[in-house]
Amino acid sequence: MNKTNTCKAVVFDLGDTLTTHIVDETTREDDVYTEVRSLFLKTGYSIPEVLYRESKIEMWKNWKEQSSRSGEEFSIETFLHHLLHNLGVKPKDIEKFILLITNIIYKCDLSSLVLTPSVEKTLEKLRQMSYLLGIISNTSYSYDHIFEILDRCQIANYFDVVLVSSREKICKPNPKIFQKALHLLQVSAGNTTFVGNDPQVDIEGAKRAGMKTILVVQSEDELTKFRSNNARVVANVEDILRYLKE
Numbered sequence: 001m002n003k004t005n006t007c008k009a010v011v012f013d014l015g016d017t018l019t020t021h022i023v024d025e026t027t028r029e030d031d032v033y034t035e036v037r038s039l040f041l042k043t044g045y046s047i048p049e050v051l052y053r054e055s056k057i058e059m060w061k062n063w064k065e066q067s068s069r070s071g072e073e074f075s076i077e078t079f080l081h082h083l084l085h086n087l088g089v090k091p092k093d094i095e096k097f098i099l100l101i102t103n104i105i106y107k108c109d110l111s112s113l114v115l116t117p118s119v120e121k122t123l124e125k126l127r128q129m130s131y132l133l134g135i136i137s138n139t140s141y142s143y144d145h146i147f148e149i150l151d152r153c154q155i156a157n158y159f160d161v162v163l164v165s166s167r168e169k170i171c172k173p174n175p176k177i178f179q180k181a182l183h184l185l186q187v188s189a190g191n192t193t194f195v196g197n198d199p200q201v202d203i204e205g206a207k208r209a210g211m212k213t214i215l216v217v218q219s220e221d222e223l224t225k226f227r228s229n230n231a232r233v234v235a236n237v238e239d240i241l242r243y244l245k246e
Helices: 025-042 050-068 075-086 091-111 121-126 143-153 175-185 198-210 219-226 237-246
Strands: 010-011 019-023 113-115 132-137 161-164 191-196 212-216
Touching: 010 175, 019 121, 025 050, 025 143, 050 075, 075 091, 091 113, 121 132, 121 237, 132 175, 143 161, 161 175, 175 191, 175 198, 191 198, 191 237, 198 212, 212 237
Parallel strands: 010 132, 010 191, 132 161, 191 212
Antiparallel strands: 019 113
16 A cells, blocks of 8 residues: 555545434424424514425525535525515514524424434544544534534544534535645545545545545445446445545
8 A cells, every 4th residue: 555645534524424314304394394483473474384485495495506606605594584584574583583593493403313324333443543533514504503413423522623614604515625624634635535425515526625535325226326437435434444444
């Protein structure tokens, strides 16, 4: 093995790589809306369900597409400010609603969040093997919420660096966020492996930054498909260990 290319650091995506939800997205959205609707009614706003849902879905889609094109991230608070304004909420109520709705969203997110199989065991092994560890998470949620996820899942102490796109104002696949992780870890791209579940955002983004990559997939069909392209791909986070020795 070429010593100059030995892997010294492993950087992970978070959602659907290290964590997942035991409740589907539609159910989570329904739970959030139930509480948001109650909040509106208690404060004298009669905003139709269809209007709220359609406005939120369309606006979220547009904002995420723009974020992907620009490589810049927005915060959930900024998003909610514009959404509530468009729904006719009075300016004096918007800031109060942002805080309350954000808390509802975060509570529902945490209630169904779990680690994917073998994550804690794998992180422990990586630590024992003296790898530096990091996370780069694309999310509009706050850094504090992401850290609470890591803390509740009891994996926060494994990581030397945690970068959250809403805080950094940039998102994967923008090479700047990968480069910042490398700078903070004080390692070169050639000595770092990025592990993620999105072929474009995670894998192509990390490759453009010069990192080695491992794709985590959810099915045997995906495993076969990507392996046929000579990609480093696994169906379980624990399986990354064999690639790190190459």
